[in-house]
Amino acid sequence: MKRYVSVILVMGLLLSGCSKEKKEDKEAPVLTLKEKRIQVELNSKVDYQSFIEKAMDEVDGELISVVKYNEIDTSQIGQQEITYTLKDKAGNETKQTMIVDVVKYFKNKIFSPTQVKPEIVKNPEDITVLVNKVHQLPQDWEPNDLEPIIDSKFRYLRKEANAAFTKFYKAAKAKGIEIYSVSAYRSYQKQKINWENQVKVFGEEYASLYSAYPGRSEHQLGLAIDISYKNQGDNLTEKVASSDIGKFIESDAYKYGFILRYPKDKVSITNYGYEPWHIRYVGVDLAKKLHKQGITLEEYYKEA
Incomplete structure (x- = not known):
C-alpha cells in the first residue's frame, strides 16, 4: 500500500512539474502598417510611429514602443523605403516595408507626377484596376475591344463600358437631359501630347491638377469618359456640376x-482637381459599393 501511495506521489510531482514548464515562444510578433505607400513633402519631418497600425505579440503584448525603423532623407526628391522591424523577447522577428515618395507639393497641395516612380499595373484589362499618379499602365498597352460610343463614331470605349454608357445616355435623354461626350479613350501617345500641351500653355502645376501624365490616365483604359451639358465652347468646367447632367451623374451614374472619379471633397486623396465631368466605369457592383460608402478607388484599394 505504501509503495502504491509513493508511486502516486511521484507521478503527481512529475505532472505538477510539467505543468509549470513554460511553452517555448516560437511565434513571430504581429506587425502591420497603415499604408503600403505614401507621399511626403520635401524637407518635411516624418512621424514614423504614426504609420504603425499594430505591433503585438501573443506573449509580450503591445510592442509599438520597441519597433525599430530606418529614417529617410526628405531633403531629396525621389523614392525611398522605411523598413520597420519588431523583435519580441524570445528573439522572434517581423519586418514590414513602406515605400515613400518624397515630393514637392504645389500651393494647391497637388504634387507633380513627374516626381514619382510609378508602379506598373499587372492587370490593365481589369475593369476595376487603379490607375493614378503612382500606378501606371504598360506604355504599349491598349484595349482590344474598343467600340464607337452612341453619340460619336470618333470616340471609343471598351465593349462593356460602352454598353453601360449607352444605357446611361438613353436614360438621361429619356429625362430630357442634354448630354454630350467630349473625350473618351485616349492612347498613350495622344495623352503624351495632351500633357505636354497642358504644361506648355498652363504650366506644370495646372497640368498636375487637371491632366494625367502619359501612361497614368484612365482614358487610356477605355473605361473613362468626359461628358457635358453642351458640345462646344468651354464645356469642361465646374458648371457641369450644377447642370442637369451633372446632377444626374451624382444621383444615377x-x-x-x-x-464620379474625382469628387470635390476628395482632392487630397485622388491628387486631382474636382472634375464633375469625368466618370469612370468600374462595374455595377463596385460602383454601388463606392457610392454607398462615399469613397474613391484609392480608398477602396487602401481598405482591401
Missing part, C-alpha cells in the same frame, strides 16, 4: 456602373 452608379446604377450603370460609373463613378
Whole structure:
C-alpha cells in the first residue's frame, strides 16, 4: 500500500512539474502598417510611429514602443523605403516595408507626377484596376475591344463600358437631359501630347491638377469618359456640376456602373482637381459599393 501511495506521489510531482514548464515562444510578433505607400513633402519631418497600425505579440503584448525603423532623407526628391522591424523577447522577428515618395507639393497641395516612380499595373484589362499618379499602365498597352460610343463614331470605349454608357445616355435623354461626350479613350501617345500641351500653355502645376501624365490616365483604359451639358465652347468646367447632367451623374451614374472619379471633397486623396465631368466605369457592383460608402478607388484599394 505504501509503495502504491509513493508511486502516486511521484507521478503527481512529475505532472505538477510539467505543468509549470513554460511553452517555448516560437511565434513571430504581429506587425502591420497603415499604408503600403505614401507621399511626403520635401524637407518635411516624418512621424514614423504614426504609420504603425499594430505591433503585438501573443506573449509580450503591445510592442509599438520597441519597433525599430530606418529614417529617410526628405531633403531629396525621389523614392525611398522605411523598413520597420519588431523583435519580441524570445528573439522572434517581423519586418514590414513602406515605400515613400518624397515630393514637392504645389500651393494647391497637388504634387507633380513627374516626381514619382510609378508602379506598373499587372492587370490593365481589369475593369476595376487603379490607375493614378503612382500606378501606371504598360506604355504599349491598349484595349482590344474598343467600340464607337452612341453619340460619336470618333470616340471609343471598351465593349462593356460602352454598353453601360449607352444605357446611361438613353436614360438621361429619356429625362430630357442634354448630354454630350467630349473625350473618351485616349492612347498613350495622344495623352503624351495632351500633357505636354497642358504644361506648355498652363504650366506644370495646372497640368498636375487637371491632366494625367502619359501612361497614368484612365482614358487610356477605355473605361473613362468626359461628358457635358453642351458640345462646344468651354464645356469642361465646374458648371457641369450644377447642370442637369451633372446632377444626374451624382444621383444615377452608379446604377450603370460609373463613378464620379474625382469628387470635390476628395482632392487630397485622388491628387486631382474636382472634375464633375469625368466618370469612370468600374462595374455595377463596385460602383454601388463606392457610392454607398462615399469613397474613391484609392480608398477602396487602401481598405482591401
